[in-house]
Amino acid sequence: MMMPRISLITPVMIAAFGLSGCAQDLDSKTEQTTHAANTAIWPKLPKTVPVDKTVESKVSALLAKMTLEQKVAQMIQPEIRDVTVEDMRRYGFGSYLNGGGAFPNNNKHATPADWIALAEKMYQASVDDSLDGINIPTMWGTDAVHGHNNVIGATLFPHNIGLGAANNPELIEKIAAITAKEVMVTGIDWVFAPTVAVVRDDRWGRTYEGYSEDPAIVGKYAAAIVSGLQGRPGDGFLGDQQVISTVKHFVGDGGTQGGDDQGNNLDNEQDLFDIHAQGYVQGLGAGAQSVMASFNSWHGEKIHGNKYLLTDVLKTQMGFDGFVVGDWNGHGQVTGCSNENCSQSINAGLDIFMVPTNAWKPLLENTIAQVKNGEISQTRIDDAVSRILRVKFRAGLFDKPSPANRALSGKTELIGHPEHRAVARQAVRESLVLLKNNDGILPLKPSTRILVAGDGADNIGKQSGGWTITWQGTGNSNEDFPGGSSIYDGINDVVSAHGGQVQLSVDGSFTDKPDVAIVVFGEEPYAEGNGDLDNLDYQRGQAKDLALLKQLKAQGIPVVSVFITGRPLWVNPEINASDAFVVAWLPGSEGKGVADVLFSNADGKINHDFKGQLSFSWPNSPDDTAVNVGNEQYAPLFAYGYGLTYRDQTNLPLLSEEITQTANSVSKLAIMQGTVKSPWSLQLHSAEKSLTMTSNTAKLESVRVRTTDRFVQEDARAIHFMSSEISKVAIAHVFPEDLRAFNSKGSVLSFDMLLNSDVSNDAKVGINCDVACSQGVLLSKLVTNKDKGKWKTIHIATNCFANDTDNMAKVYSPFAIASKGPLNLVVSNISFNTNTDTALVHSCSE
Structure with missing residues (x-):
């Protein structure tokens, strides 16, 4: 379907392009608070990838040989920063991933050879049965969402919002096929794409990951990109130049209230299907082998724990026989769960826990214990593992050579190949x-x-x-x-x-x-x-x-x-x-x-x-x-x-x-909210040296910083001062910012802090402060050793720093913390605010 041309802006011309294939009102029903389950709304999908009796026989035979520990290990997906090759040899994880900003050897400039080397080591460890007693090949999953975007030199295509404006499914299939090739060069098997969210509120920070507000375009594109990544069912399907595709995030992530990421979708079930499920209908119809569960809730229930949607709708009614993978510790958001413990998600229909950080080991052990005590049935475990093995057999992972020896592996000339860049350039023109x-x-x-x-x-x-x-x-x-x-x-x-x-x-x-x-x-x-965002005013x-x-x-x-x-x-x-x-x-x-x-x-x-x-x-x-x-x-x-x-x-x-x-109006300015906000960057200073943090970890002499999870993925920074040397961690920029909107009475610098050690007597917090933050506020005035182990919100009056910032007119560094002794803490949610309750504010008069 080509979208009609118009040359005027008038809203009255809506009729000229109608409802674009959607007869019903697509507006979210924000007042809806209850829903009645009706699986008849959802279609029974044809078996695009037919059931193969040989594959099913192999799955059953292998499953019969596996111990409970081996089965649960297939359901655990750790991340490369928190798992070793020896862990893989010991446990035989069914899969692993690199999150955004994670690289082999923690090196942002890792070469394709480095990626291949890690893939080969992990594969060989997974098929080594000397410790875990099983030799099932593992899978590596990656977010290649606009090309192989984690790898230096790869072809990067326009993000989905631009591709939606091009409205060219044939071009999208080419883009997906190129992405698959470049991913295969690095020995990776599995791609977490496409995102098939239908965005209803443009305040959502993932709007650009959606192709359109129109489910019709999203559906067509889902089929095209799945076909490009996996190949079309039949000859060549999941062959030497294809990867396993994931349609995500099931379901309703683009329709949360207020565009709140990981928020609550209140659409009724018919709208959930008509608006938000069309990418799954066509993506699964094209043969997608995995689905990623969404962070969002539907009527207050987290999808990672929603048995009705994951099992009754997706697997039973729609007939999906691949596997469902979680999102980044998404299971930990289910009521009654933590990152280390969540039988509810498995019972709801989740097949693979995506469990970055060191939570993977207690999660594995707790899941095994829950099967033994009957909290999770053996039947549910066998179903999950059967789905994982089925996809591995379909993808030929038991028959293909190891990652370093596959058809495209090591063909580095394909990374950013001129023909690939030409297709990307065409996509730019058309978008x-x-x-x-x-x-x-x-x-x-x-x-x-x-x-x-x-x-x-x-x-x-x-x-x-x-x-x-x-x-x-x-x-x-x-x-x-x-x-x-x-x-x-x-x-x-x-x-x-x-x-x-x-x-x-x-x-x-x-x-x-x-x-x-x-x-x-x-x-x-x-x-x-x-x-x-809270509204759409650019550079407000x-x-x-x-x-x-x-x-x-x-x-x-x-x-x-x-x-x-x-x-x-x-x-x-x-x-x-x-x-x-x-x-x-x-x-x-x-x-x-x-x-x-x-x-x-x-x-x-x-x-x-x-x-x-x-x-x-x-x-x-x-x-x-x-x-x-x-x-x-x-x-x-x-x-x-x-x-x-x-x-x-x-x-x-x-x-x-x-x-x-x-x-x-501007009543709040985020300095670090999940990420450090532009134009600032996080910098380390120690022993007369400076380092800008450009990855998820940074270390300089006697101070180190790492991203860590508080509420969502990597939304906090763990800071560790390791010696008596003076060191500083600052959020800063080479040019000053005019923040005079926050120099009035009631304006504060606010941040959340988790203290994990005794307070250093020489530690200070400041704005525009030198390496020692000599003109800052003593940390001991803000927290005490009694605060250890719990989060505390701190407010400091900005007039404490008036002399250092020309009354906030010239702010080079809106937040810094320095210490002359050992100190271990985590910070998140740094911002300037107005009209804060003065009773909660440190005024510097103490």
Whole structure:
């Protein structure tokens, strides 16, 4: 289905693109609080992958030989940072994973050879029966969600939101097949993709992982990407160039209340199916062999513990005979469970615990004990293990050579191969959406004098977004993308080749006045949880990019804006300050694809026209967060399916820039909420040395830091000062930030702390403080040894730091902690807040 073209913005044109194949109102029923189970809503799916009697016989024979301990080990999936090759030899885990930002040897720049070496060692240990008495090959699972995105040099495709705008299932299947090849080069068997969430509230930080707000597109894409990753059932299915695919996250993750990541979906069951399940209908119909359970709840019950959905619906009614894997310690969120203990998830239908951290060992032991005491039935264990073995036999893991000896293993020339990059560049071109092109300023002539401005212009990490090398996509530089290209690279190539002039200037300054300025700006990288918003106002309270656009316009320079974003945002002022406005989404490593469309050929003819059309409706206001095609009251700024081409001759009038006080007010600024927020980074300082933390662990002389889990994955930082040397851990940036919004009475620096040792007498917390934080607040004033082992929320009045920050006008480091002696603690949720209860605030007068 091709989305219709329109050239006007009016909400009254909804009828022109109707309900896009969805006859019912797709708006979530937020008032729904109860539901009645009705499995008849869900289809009985045909057996795309027929039952193979030979495979079933092998599964039964192997299962009969296995001990309980061996069976439960098949159901445990640890993470490479917390499991050793010897652990694999001892227990024979059925699978293992690398989480986002985890690398062989904890080395972000691990080579493909390093990945293969780890895969080979783990495989050989799994088939070594000298300790565990069984030789079942293990599987390695990875989040290759827009290419093999954990590996340096891999081809990175546009994120799903951009691919949805391209609306080209055939292209998606090619992308998936390329991803499978690059993954197979590194000896990995299994990919946690595709994400088939249907996003209903764009405040959700995973919006860019969704293809569309329209279930029809999501369904088509699910079938295409599963087919590309696994091959089509029949000859070549799960062969030497394919990986096992996972449709995720079952079910309803895109429909949580308020766009809250891991939140509560209150849709009735019919809407749960009609809106949120279409990716599973078509993905499983294409033969997907695994499904990942979702973090979210449905009517208050966590999916990881929901027997009705995992067993009665998915396995029994829909007939899914592969396995269900959990998400990152998702079982630990089930009522009555912990990361180390959760019979409820197994009984509900979970087949594999994804259990990173050292919780895997007690979980394994507790699960064995629960089977022995009857809390979990032997039948349920046998069903789970049969499903795991069935997929392994179908994937040929018992017959294929070891990872280092497989058909594509070690063919490093396939990582970032030119043909792969060409497909990614095509995807960039087709995903671009043109929202404004007043007076036909685009396409630009390549012989023009061009100023390229904005902090996204020459920044491959920013244009690639989250799930890029690191989990959050932060801490990367252009040097981390060998073979890739920035948007500026493409502009420079085109203009230089045709006699034009290009000047790159992030701040928009120039020597010779340009004919046109191309300004590339947008969201900083983020991933799940950390990208959640409370409204859609872009750069609320600090509109730096808008100031740059206005600065150029005031000098009489035409402006073409290229917007990097993981979701539709309210950017009316930025659109008004631009002559042309292009949404590039998160294009990945092949930024040159943008210039392919922005510029004409030398003779002025169109090189590549715009093809992208909005697969997400564009908001009319910052609070217009859940505008979806099919809603009873549907009044977006740019409707679903909107996207200009060079054939359209439409001038966009000035848009309203009025916003409510609620949307415009700033009462809280997150410094670290899950991730360290832009523009800051976490830095270690010790023995006159400094180190920026760019992975999940960092160590410098006498201090080390590691990401750790509190509420969700890696949302806290464990800090360990190891000696009497003065050391500091700071969140900082090379340039100061103006935070005067937080210098009034009642404004505080807030953070949560878990003290795991005695308080060092010389430890201090500060803002803009030196290595010793000599001007900071003594930690002993904030916590005592009685607080050890429990989380405490701390508030410090910002006026304590007035002299160090020019009343918060120049903040280089909004949070730092230093110690001269041993100290062990964990921090999370660092922010500035206003109107905090003064009784809870440390005022520095004590």
